[in-house]
Amino acid sequence: MAKINKNYLKLQGSYLFSRIGQKVREYQAAVPDAKIIRLGIGDVTQPIAPGVIRALHEAVDEMGKSETFRGYAPDLGYEFLRSVIAGKDYREQGCDISADEIFVSDGAKCDCANIQEIFAADSKIAVCDPVYPVYIDSNVMAGRTGAFDSAAGRYDGVVYMPCTASTGFVPDLPGDAPSEVPDLIYLCFPNNPTGAVMDRKRLQEWVDYANRHGSVILYDAAYEAYISEPDVPRSIYECEGARNCAIEFRSFSKTAGFTGLRLGFTVIPKDLEAGGDKLWPLWARRHGTKYNGAPYIIQRAGEAVYSDEGRREVRQQVSYYMENARIIREGLKEAGYEVYGGVNAPYIWLKTPEGMSDWEFFDYLLTKANVVGTPGSGFGPAGEDHFRLTAFGDREETKEALGRIISL
Secondary structure: OOOOHHHHHHOOOOOOHHHHHHHHHHHHOOOOOOOEEEEEOOOOOOOOHHHHHHHHHHHOOOOOOOOOOOOOOOOOOOHHHHHHHHHHHHHHHHHOOOHHHEEEEHHHHHHHHHHHHHHHOOOOOEEEEOOHHHHHHHHHHHOOOOOEEOOOEEOOEEEEEEEOOHHHHOOOOOOOHHHHHHHEEEEEOOOOOOOOOOOOOHEOOOEHHHHHOOOEEEEEEHHHHHOOOOOOOOOOHHOOOOHEEEEEEEEOOOHHOOHHHOOOEOOOOOOOOOOOOOOOOOOOOHHHHOOOOHHHHHHHHHHOOOHHHHHHHHHHHHHHHHHHHHHHHHHHHHHOOEEOOOOOOOEEEEEOOOOHHHHHHHHHHEEEEHHOOHHHHHHOOHOOEEEEEEEEOOOOHHHHHHHHHHHH
């Protein structure tokens, strides 16, 4: 008799953004004339850069000719893309990363969820709180957590690292006692959802901690293109010793607007071990077994992002979104809101008005201002009474949404 994976029954409700989408659809059905402005899900709105579009067209034409047709992609991704990533994203930043340590995929979300498969089922995980839900949910599905404690809003067996205003939304190091040391540490900086960053000195402390205890840091750097301050590292491999303790995830989704194209990559240094076993061969085996590679035309588009023209155009798009972030951040501050983020990340993290929970604030904005944001508790218990707005909207709609919020 077939049986289900009962770990899935421990998951709490629907995925956060699915729940938000359902609530918005129900409201839209009830009030069909409402003009809803969405500043909730971090999806981009600006079109793909012209230089990238040209590369896509050229690659499509190649697929129509027998002499340039391509079938399955190589397991790690095409060498032309991995080499330019290694050169532009890493060696230009002083990081010792080679092309064959880069695994091209269809996005960082999948890689962040799937990476846990190469680690032991009894690995203890540590996550920031609030946190991107995928880190937690993928480990729940794998049976790496206990039951959900509804009173605490947490899963048993997980090390939650509170990130609050008092800590600058950066977690404190776990303890050094054996019972306190996690095996796997998820870090995301610039952070989703708070927009916070970790400076180079602090990140080095995390690398030192991981190397001291044999932990592995799973470093989500999906928003590195939005960094504007000089002391904020773009890669964990800028830290000494990171090759021995860290895996890094990158995404083209927010950097170059590839949310509809799907492209990302994971970096696993060949030095990296867990319990004396190399991790590179394990991820290579998993990648080759369960994945057939990002399409050739998409990888050519990714390569074009690194051309002089592509980099210039992508920087212009990032600047566009960060100007949206400035408009939201400064406007809300002037209106009396307690606001964070929006300087090195496209997210604005705000305290909800006194006496109003984050989901109450969600409903309030939706019904009174027709603006959609994201309740902070959806990212973890430390996110309660906070709210996330994204800067990925259209400029005029962003201004209109801000005006609506302030008028309330």
